Each structure stands twice: as structure tokens, then as C-alpha cells.
Amino acid sequence: MKGLLTILRRSPRAAFGVGLLAALLLLALLAPLLTPYSPTSQAFGTWLKPGGEHLLGTTALGQDIWSQLVYGARLTLLIGFTAGLVATAIGTALGLSAAYFGGRTDEAINVLINVFLVLPGLPLLIIASAFLRGGGVWSIILVIALTGWAWGARVLRSQALALRNRDFVQAAIVSGERPARIIFAEMLPNLAGLIAAGFFSTALYAVLSEAALAFLGMGDVSQVTWGTMMYWAQARGALLQGAWWWVAAPGLCIALLGTAFALVNFGIDEVTNPRVIHEARATRVLRRNRAAPQAEPALEPPQPLLAIRHLSAGYVTPQGPVRAVRDVTLSVAPGEFLGLAGESGCGKSTLAFAATRLLDAPGVVFDGEARLAGQDLLALNPAELRRVRWKDYSLVFQASMNILNPVLRIREQVYDAMQAHGVQDRGRLEARARELFALVGIREDYLNAYPHQLSGGMKQRVVIAIALALEPKLVVMDEPTTALDVVVQRQILQEIDAVRKRLGISIVFITHDLSLLVEMSDRIAIMYAGEVVEEAPAHELYAQPKHPYTRRLMGAFPPLEGPRERREGIPGRPPSLAQDIPYCPFFERCPNHLPGTCDVFKPARVEVTSGHSVACFLHSPAVKEEAYAAD
């Protein structure tokens, strides 16, 4: 009720629509008071003109047109509201179920929605009403509801799909709430505005459909509705007799009712800015829900595609745990190319595997979370994980080409990934396989080949094609080209980059080759001893590396331009990841380290300029000046 008042206050259009609707409802409710005659009584003279005892004249059979109009409002409104309600209920139930359950349920419902949407409306109505003829008003309501639910279901499904990935719904799922409760208590309230708007659109569709069916003589013409009034006026040649008011009166009422529904619908749309309402409600639910994973401002816009938060992972060994990834927080924006670099053994692969749930025993995730488009990958059960892997994200690593089965033709192996995710049509599979091969630069006829007939570079391209098959939002690539020669490496990388730009996917690219990353990446994160020690836009990291480790790492690689010269490695070794490192992990190798600070305390990663963060006391405002003086 409060919501309705808000809508009326904020939208003059909605207020006008509600006023109009109320007037038409009153017309229907007060019919016995507004006319002394029965709408079906034929006791009067025929073709009487408006005026006197008959406000709108009489019909060819001697019925009072005003009485038909006010009584006709009852059935017309009943059909509009009931068919609207039934269609909205069907659309809501199917749209929400598709979004919530996903997978096959979603696919099946989506097919059903599409079938109903592509079938032309009026012929479908006519056929369905011909089948259900004789069932009276209720069969008309049923026919209209059955033909009118699909649009609402489609809109709701897409909104609910986005909603399902929101943190508060995910938190409810993880905390084990029943699906019915999640759908009705968590999701439905956030979609109330949309459902209400859908109801008024469907009611409008119902009124117009009833009028169209009645006008074509397909409705129950023994009943009085505005539609059947128009039917009889047309059948008896009202316009030829000059009795235009017989047609105009019900026609105008239908137009007014349609306007009222449309205005209320617009008003709801105008006022229920889904984002504002959604965010406010979501925040409330999140606060209420004690099972929410953490107090993270989970709804902060814009959402990164991949958000790794305080992730710690490693290996359980007989000598104790190896903490290969230590409290790493990192995010990847949609469409972004993030480079991850660092010396061998610094934890890059462990981070990639842990964040994508591929870390197998003895590997374990100790703490933290990794969310892909809001979905916590670390909280997924194996079945859910199977659904998202390859479809939402995929992985290519150095030894990926070994996943190709030597006794199967490449074609079957490319088909496999797609078939596992429900693409069964051979025409579609073949077309997609060819498209993918074109994307990664392999001739189509290699689809017929066996793996041993392909070079290493081509096999790696095949694996990249497979990784892209389902158009995942994210591809994680862990040294995918390291085993290949430099020319092939560069070619493949350029193709990966072109594919990324064309498909808008995000890429996390891991390598120890920093010069390669500087060329390819939007942003680079530098890892050292399990931690991200610096993160910056690629060009900035290249031009102004801040962390002494990054500077040394840069110095260890040949420059991008100019003469090639011999480069120095970084003296010393990283600390063992089996131990606690409560100080700067680089201090022993750092020429600028501050005794009494770097060897005692751990520097936090702080932002030095926008988007450029570094974990180093030399960039901590308090010690910066002193340190540079000594440098």
C-alpha cells in the first residue's frame, strides 16, 4: 500500500492511470445503480438514437446500449484482471525457476518461452480459442493467459538471473536456505515492481485480445463484454445504419482501459528504478543475513568480474604447511587483460589454481574468497562447479596440450566441451568449431587431424580454441606459451589479445616474462613470496616501477625497444614459503631496505597513485623521505 502511494505521489501519469481505472471499476460495480435495464433485455424499439430514456440509444435487437456498456465493463475487467493475474503467475513462476535452478531447467524453460514468443499471437489465440470453444468466459481467460505469459517470463528470467548472482542471494544459498524461501523471500521482493508492471501489460494484452477474439466472433458472443458489443455492432451493420455510437462507445471504453493500464505500467516503471530499490533491499537483506560471508561492501559498483579477497592457499606437506599464497586481494574487470608476474615459485600458479577451484590435494585453500561475477567459486559444490567451469571461466596452462587425447580426432575433442554443456546440434557444433579455429588461426581441415599430426604451437591453439568454445567471461592462462618458440609465442599471444577484444572476455595471464606482459596487459600484478607486492596499469608499472623487487625484475629482462644488452638476475633467493614471514619478504635482497623497519614489520599494500599500489615501506609516507635520502 505504501509502495502504491509512493508511485502515485511521484508519477502523475500513474496517478491519472489509477484514477481512470478506478472510474471504470466504479462503472462496473455500480452498474445496477447506473441503469434500470438488463443488458440483454430486448424490450425496446430497435435502432433508437441516443437521448431520452436510452442514453446511448438501442441496438438492432432493441437492447439498451448504455446498459450493455456498464454491465459489459464487469466481464471485460474480470477477463483483463484474471487473465493478467494467471499469465503473470505463470510467467513469474517459470522465469524465477529458470533463473534459480539454471542448467537444464533453465534451458527447457527458455526453449518454451522462445517457442511461445515466436508463435504469432493472434493466430495462436484463434487456434487455442477454437479448441476451447464452448467453455465460456473461463476458457477465454485460460486461452489469453496461456498465450500471454511468455514475455513476462523472459523479462523476469533475465532480471532474476542477474539477481541470483548477487551476494545476498548467494549468501542465502550457501547458508543452506530452502530454494522456495530464497525465491519467495529473497528474490521475489526485489522483482515486485517488475512483476506489477508485467501484470498491467498482460492485463492490457488480455483486454485487447478478448476484444479481438470477440470481434472475430471467436469469443463467447452470448455474453456482454465490450468486445462482443463491437462484434454485434459490426455484424448488424451499425455503421451502415448510421448508429456509430454502438461501435464507438465500447471502442472508447476499451481504449480508456488500455490507456489506464499503460499509464499505471509506465508509472511503476518510472518510480521503481530497479537498481535503487534492488540495492537498498539487498543491503538490508545482507545486513539481516548473518550467514553472509563477510561485511564486504558486496554491492559496490562497478563489480569486478573476478574478485579475489584475502585468499590464502598452499600445500599440506609432511614437514608442515607451505603457504604459497598469502592474503592476496586482486580483481579483474570485465574485458580486462591482467598480467601476473613474478619469479618461479612465488605462488602465481597456486593463486590461479586456488581461485578457480583447480587446486587438488595436497593443495588447499586456507582462507578467503574468489568471486566470479558475484558467485563465490570457493563455495560451489562439485555439480555447480561443473556447470560454471568452461562455461563461465576456463583455464589454459603450459601442459594443456597434453589434455588432447591422442586417439581421437581434434574435431571430437572440440565438440566434447560444448556437448558437455548442452550443445548437441551437430550443425551448431561444426559451425562453432570452424569459427573457433578461425579465431585462433588454424585451418579448418585440421579438425580432421589427430593430435600427433599437429605441432606444439597448433596443439596449444586447439586448447585455447576449446577454452573459448563456450565464450567464458574469464580465461586464466598460466604460461600457456612458455613451451613454444618465441615467434609462435608472440603470434599466439596476439591472437589471444584479438579474441579478447572481439569477445570482450577477461584474461588473467601468468608468466615470468615481464616484458611480454608489459606489451599485452592492461594491468600487471607482481607477486613475491606468495604476496602481491605491486599492482599498476601496465604502462605505469613499466615507466615507474615502485617496489624494489619490480625494479629488479624489470632490470632482469631486456628492454622493449633499443639494443639488446646483457641483464642481471636478482641476487639472493626468496624466503621459504614453509615459514611465517611477518616482515617484508624482500628485505634480505633489497638494496634499499630500512634496518629496524623492513626486517621487523610487514608493509601493507597502499595506493600511491590512482590504481597503483605497492607494499613497501619506502613508499609509506612516514619513511619515504628518509629512505630516498639514503638511496
Ligand SMILES: Nc1ncnc2c1ncn2[C@@H]1O[C@H](COP(=O)(O)OP(=O)(O)OP(=O)(O)O)[C@@H](O)[C@H]1O
Ligand atoms: N605439490 C606441492 N607440494 C608442496 N609445495 C608445493 C607444491 N606445489 C608447489 N609448491 C610450492 O608452492 C610454491 C609456489 O609454487 P607455484 O607453482 O604456485 O609458483 P609459480 O610462481 O607458479 O612458479 P612457476 O613460475 O615455476 O610455475 C613454491 O614454493 C612451490 O615449491
